[in-house]
Amino acid sequence: MIVGVPKEIYPGERRVALVPAVLPTLARSGCEALVEAGAGLEAGFPDAEYVERGARVAADRAEVFRAAGVVVQVLGHGANDRTGRADLALLRRDQVLIGFFRPLGSPETVQELAATGVTALAVELMPRVARAQVMDALSAMSTLAGYKAVVLAASLLPRMFPMLMTAAGTVTPARVLVVGAGVAGLQAIATARRLGAVVWAYDVRPAVREQVESLGGRFVELGLETAAAEDVRGYARAQDEAFYQRQRELMGRQVAESDVVITTAVVPGRRAPVLVTADMVARMAPGSVIIDLAAERGGNCDLSRPGETVVAHGVTVVGAVNLAGTVPYHASQMYARTVTAFLGHLIRDGRLALDSDDEIVRETLLTRGGAVVNTRIADLLQSVGGVPATTIKRA
Ligand code: NAD
Numbered sequence: 148m149i150v151g152v153p154k155e156i157y158p159g160e161r162r163v164a165l166v167p168a169v170l171p172t173l174a175r176s177g178c179e180a181l182v183e184a185g186a187g188l189e190a191g192f193p194d195a196e197y198v199e200r201g202a203r204v205a206a207d208r209a210e211v212f213r214a215a216g217v218v219v220q221v222l223g224h225g226a227n228d229r230t231g232r233a234d235l236a237l238l239r240r241d242q243v244l245i246g247f248f249r250p251l252g253s254p255e256t257v258q259e260l261a262a263t264g265v266t267a268l269a270v271e272l273m274p275r276v277a278r279a280q281v282m283d284a285l286s287a288m289s290t291l292a293g294y295k296a297v298v299l300a301a302s303l304l305p306r307m308f309p310m311l312m313t314a315a316g317t318v319t320p321a322r323v324l325v326v327g328a329g330v331a332g333l334q335a336i337a338t339a340r341r342l343g344a345v346v347w348a349y350d351v352r353p354a355v356r357e358q359v360e361s362l363g364g365r366f367v368e369l370g371l372e373t374a375a376a377e378d379v380r381g382y383a384r385a386q387d388e389a390f391y392q393r394q395r396e397l398m399g400r401q402v403a404e405s406d407v408v409i410t411t412a413v414v415p416g417r418r419a420p421v422l423v424t425a426d427m428v429a430r431m432a433p434g435s436v437i438i439d440l441a442a443e444r445g446g447n448c449d450l451s452r453p454g455e456t457v458v459a460h461g462v463t464v465v466g467a468v469n470l471a472g473t474v475p476y477h478a479s480q481m482y483a484r485t486v487t488a489f490l491g492h493l494i495r496d497g498r499l500a501l502d503s504d505d506e507i508v509r510e511t512l513l514t515r516g517g518a519v520v521n522t523r524i525a526d527l528l529q530s531v532g533g534v535p536a537t538t539i540k541r542a
Contacts, residue, residue: 148497150178150490151215153208153234154186157227161189161475162482164219164246169487170200176490177497179203183211190475212237217499219486220246221479223267225256232259240264240517243499245486247271247284250513251416252444254527261514266501268511270489272521275381279507281488286330287481288471293334293411295470296438297323300407301342303463305434309343320345324405325364326398326422326447327412328355331440335409336364347401350412351376351383351394369397385414395422403430410447411440416527418445425449425459433461442466 150173152165163186165173170180180202184194194204205211212218212234223246224231238244238260244267250257251271260267270284280286300323301308310320321344325332328350339346340363348359349367353374356366371394378384402408402423408431413419419441428437428450439451442465446452450459451466458464471478492507493499501508501515513521519528 148178148217148494148499149215150180151211151218152180152182152186152202153211153218153220154183155221155227156230156233157222158229160222160227160469160472162221162472162479163187163190163192163475164221164479164482164486166190166192166479166483167196167200167202168480169483170197170202172487173490174201176494178217178490178494181205181211181214183208187479190479192479209237212239212242215242217243217245217490219490220244221482222246223248224260225249225253226271228253228256231256235259235263238263238265241266243268245270245489248513250521250524251527254524254531257513257519257521257524258528261517261519264517266515267513268489268493268508269513269521270485270511272511272513272523273489274506274510276506282485282492282507284482284485284489287485288478289330289411290334291471291474291478291481292440292467293331293409294338295473296331296409296411296440296467297335297338297342297407299465299467299470300339300409300436300438303436303465304406306406307343308339321406322347322404323407323409324348324367324401326350326408326410327441328359328364329411332409332411333358333362335411336362339407339409340364344407347405349398349401351386367398367401369394371397380415382415383412385417386420391420391422394420395424395427398422399427399430402427405431406435408435408437408448409440410437412447413441413444419447421445421447421449423448428462428464429460431460431462435462437462437464438467439465440467440470443468 226247226249248269308321311318323339323344325348346364348364353372439448441447442453453466454468
C-alpha cells in the first residue's frame with residue numbers, strides 16, 4: 148500500500164505529515180511512502196532523509212495523489228481554509244485521506260470532501276480513550292502550543308520570569324495566569340514554572356485542580372467549577388452567558404494582578420467564550436501580555452484578532468494562530484508518530500480495515516462512498532439547516 152505525503156499548502160505552513168523516522172514502522176505494516184519533493188524541507192527533513200528510510204520522492208503533487216491509496220496531510224480541506232479546496236480535484240473515490248479537517252468548525256467543507264468519494268478520517272475527532280492516546284494528534288499539537296505561548300510571552304514581556312537575588316538587587320518573579328487548564332494550559336503552566344514564574348490557573352472542570360497543583364501551579368478559587376461542566380468525552384460543556392458574566396467578574400482581580408495571561412478556554416464546536424473584556428485589559432499594568440490561544444475559535448479576549456498582535460491600554464494582546472506550526476520539527480515528528488500509530492491501528496494483514504464497530508474508526512470517520520457518515524457531523528449539518536438528507540448517510 149502506498150502512503151502519499153503531499154507538501155502542506157496552507158500559506159506559511161512548515162509542518163509535514165510524516166517524518167523519515169516513522170517510515171520503517173510503516174514499512175513493517177506493509178506501507179511504502181511516496182513523498183512530494185521538498186515536503187519536509189521547512190520542518191528540517193530533506194528529501195534525501197526520506198529516501199534513506201525507503202521512501203520514493205515524486206516531483207509532482209498530482210502524482211502523489213494519483214499513486215497513493217492513503218494520503219496523509221496535516222491541514223486538509225477545512226482545516227486549511229485558504230488553499231485546501233485545490234486538493235479536492237486530486238482526490239478520488241475510495242482513496243483514504245487522513246488529517247485535520249476542522250469538521251466541527253466548518254461542517255460544510257466535509258460535504259465537499261464527501262462529494263469526491265474519498266474516505267476521510269479526521270484526527271481531531273480521535274476519542275479521548277486510553278488506547279487512542281498514542282494516536283491523539285490534537286493533544287500533541289496542543290502541547291506544543293502551550294509551550295510556545297509561554298516562550299512568546301516571555302520574549303514580549305518587559306520583565307523577566309524568574310525571581311533573582313543579585314548584587315544589583317532582587318528581581319520579583321513574573322505572575323502568570325493560565326485560563327483553561329487542558330492539554331495546552333497544563334503545558335503552559337509547566338513551561339512558565341520552569342522559567343521561574345509564579346503561576347495561577349483556572350478551569351471550569353474541577354478535576355483539573357490536582358493537575359494544576361502537581362505542576363506547581365496555584366488553582367484560582369472562583370466557586371464556579373462543577374462536575375456538570377465536563378462532558379462524557381472529557382471536554383468542557385458550554386455554559387450560558389450569565390455563567391461567563393459571573394466568571395469575568397470573579398476573575399477580574401486575578402487578571403489585573405497578572406503580568407501574563409494565557410487563555411486556552413474552548414468548548415468543542417462552539418465559539419470560545421469571552422473571558423477577558425477590554426475593561427479587564429485596561430486594568431492590567433502597562434507592558435503586560437495576553438496570549439489568546441483561542442483566537443482562531445473566536446477568542447477568549449475581547450481585543451484579540453486571529454493572527455495579529457495588538458497593543459491596547461499598553462497591553463500586548465497576541466491572537467495566537469497555529470503556534471504548533473512555529474515549532475515545525477517537533478510538531479511534524481509528534482504528528483507523524485500519532486498518524487503512524489493510527490495507521491498501525493487501521494491496517495490488518497497489509498490492508499486498511501475500517502471496522503465501524505471500533506470506536507476509534509466510528510468517531511474519526513467523516514466521509515465514505517460519497518456521503519458524510521459521521522453522526523456528530525451529520526447532526527451538526529442538519530442543525531445548521533439546508534442540507535439535503537440524501538448527502539447524509541449514517542455509518
Ligand atoms: P480543550 O482544548 O477543548 O479546552 C481547553 C480547556 O479549556 C479545557 O480544560 C476546558 O475545560 C477549559 N475551559 C472551557 N471553558 C472554560 C471556561 N469558561 N473557563 C475556564 N476554562 C474553560 O481541551 P483539551 O485540552 O483538548 O482537553 C480536555 C481534557 O481532556 C483534559 O482534561 C485532558 O487532559 C483530557 N484529555 C484526555 C485524553 C485521553 O484520555 N486520551 C487525551 C487528551 C486530553
